[in-house]
Amino acid sequence: KNEVEQSPQNLTAQEGEFITINCSYSVGISALHWLQQHPGGGIVSLFMLSSGKKKHGRLIATINIQEKHSSLHITASHPRDSAVYICAVQTGNQFYFGTGTSLTVIP
Amino acid sequence: KAGVTQTPRYLIKTRGQQVTLSCSPISGHRSVSWYQQTPGQGLQFLFEYFSETQRNKGNFPGRFSGRQFSNSRSEMNVSTLELGDSALYLCASSVGGGWMSETQYFGPGTRLLVL
Numbered sequence: 001k002n003e004v005e006q007s008p009q010n011l012t013a014q015e016g017e018f019i020t021i022n023c024s025y026s027v028g029i030s031a032l033h034w035l036q037q038h039p040g041g042g043i044v045s046l047f048m049l050s051s052g053k054k055k056h057g058r059l060i061a062t063i064n065i066q067e068k069h070s071s072l073h074i075t076a077s078h079p080r081d082s083a084v085y086i087c088a089v090q091t092g093n094q095f096y097f098g099t100g101t102s103l104t105v106i107p
Numbered sequence: 108k109a110g111v112t113q114t115p116r117y118l119i120k121t122r123g124q125q126v127t128l129s130c131s132p133i134s135g136h137r138s139v140s141w142y143q144q145t146p147g148q149g150l151q152f153l154f155e156y157f158s159e160t161q162r163n164k165g166n167f168p169g170r171f172s173g174r175q176f177s178n179s180r181s182e183m184n185v186s187t188l189e190l191g192d193s194a195l196y197l198c199a200s201s202v203g204g205g206w207m208s209e210t211q212y213f214g215p216g217t218r219l220l221v222l
Binding site: 031033035040041042043044045048086088093094095096097098099100 | 144149150151152163164165166195197199208209210211212213215216218
């Protein structure tokens with residue numbers, strides 16, 4: 001049983017396309033993180049959300065606590081956005097991670 | 108400010124050995140957490156330290172342990188290595204509020220191969 005489910009697992013897009021990655025979770029949480037991992041392993045924290053919506057450049061993250069669902073959107077995608085995107089949640093003293101969405105943006 | 112650093116970056120060990128990995132947080136950060144990442148299991152939380160005390164612990168066997176020093180640097184140790192311990196080990200630091208209250212800054216990871 002996975003507490004955090006992401007979809008799709010893999011995504012290929014043409015440069016410029018609008019991209020959506022989804023994250024659903026089954027546990028009660030107070031906040032959710034979106035992480036970006038580039039080839040080689042380095043992880044960058046993109047967003048921390050507890051409600052509503054956040055925007056940073058071409059990235060937008062939304063969360064619906066009642067529906068236990070979050071989405072990460074990338075507008076005007078670029079090849080440098082190619083990475084694995086992971087959502088993570090904490091409930092109590094436990095942390096749960098999605099298995100990641102591997103995004104490839106083709107020029 | 109320098110980022111989170113982890114040493115060594117790569118390590119090869121044999122089954123039964125033990126290994127110690129080091130993580131130096133960003134200056135001023137007092138919280139350090141550790142994660143294991145494998146192709147099969149993805150990212151998994153190991154433990155979190157704050158002010159030299161373990162604040163949270165994931166579901167890993169007792170062979171996995173850690174500690175934090177007064178300068179906030181942290182080490183994790185894996186004893187009696189098994190093949191399945193081959194993974195990328197990542198640490199992250201934050202000022203002190205923990206995962207759900209502030210941004211985490213990740214190190215580049217230590218890639219451990221157990222033969």
